[in-house]
Amino acid sequence: MADRVVARVLAVPGVVRLHPGVLGEVATYLPGRAVPGVRLRPDGTEVHVVVSTARPIPPVARDVHEAVRPLVRQPVRVYVEDLESPPHRRPSAERAQS
Numbered sequence: 001m002a003d004r005v006v007a008r009v010l011a012v013p014g015v016v017r018l019h020p021g022v023l024g025e026v027a028t029y030l031p032g033r034a035v036p037g038v039r040l041r042p043d044g045t046e047v048h049v050v051v052s053t054a055r056p057i058p059p060v061a062r063d064v065h066e067a068v069r070p071l072v073r074q075p076v077r078v079y080v081e082d083l084e085s086p087p088h089r090r091p092s093a094e095r096a097q098s
Contacts, residue, residue: 001040001071001072002028002030002035002038002040003035004071005038005040005045005047005068005071005072006018006035006037006038008067008068008071009037009038009047009049009064009067009068011067012060012063012064012067013055013060013063014051014052014054014055014059014060014063015049015050015051015052015060015064016049016050016051016052016084017037017049017050018036018037018038018047018048018049018050019036019037019048019049019050019079019081019082020036020037020048021036021048021081024036026038026039026046026048027039028040037049040072040074041074042074043074043075044074044075044076044077045068045072045074045075045076045077046077046079047064047068047076047077047078047079048079048081049064049078049079049080049081050080050081050082050083050084051080051082051083051084052083052084052085052086053083053084053085053086054085054086057080057083060080061078061080064078065078
């Protein structure tokens with residue numbers, strides 16, 4: 001289930017990546033591995049993300065919630081842990097002169 005949640009979350013426009021928490025504490029632990037950024041618990045599902053500044057935060061959080069909700073029975077909580085600016089690209093004319 002955690003892998004399905006990850007796939008859905010990463011497909012949401014504006015999500016850069018999942019966030020494992022400050023000390024790596026946010027994860028679902030499976031035999032032999034952990035799935036960082038997703039915590040599946042009996043009382044709720046947590047999704048911790050890094051969001052691009054290219055898209056407003058509230059719609060990204062809403063879209064993450066809507067993407068995950070059909071997969072789980074528990075309430076879904078979305079945490080935006082950090083923001084990331086898109087890479088700056090120089091116009092092609094500037095690149096040609098460099």
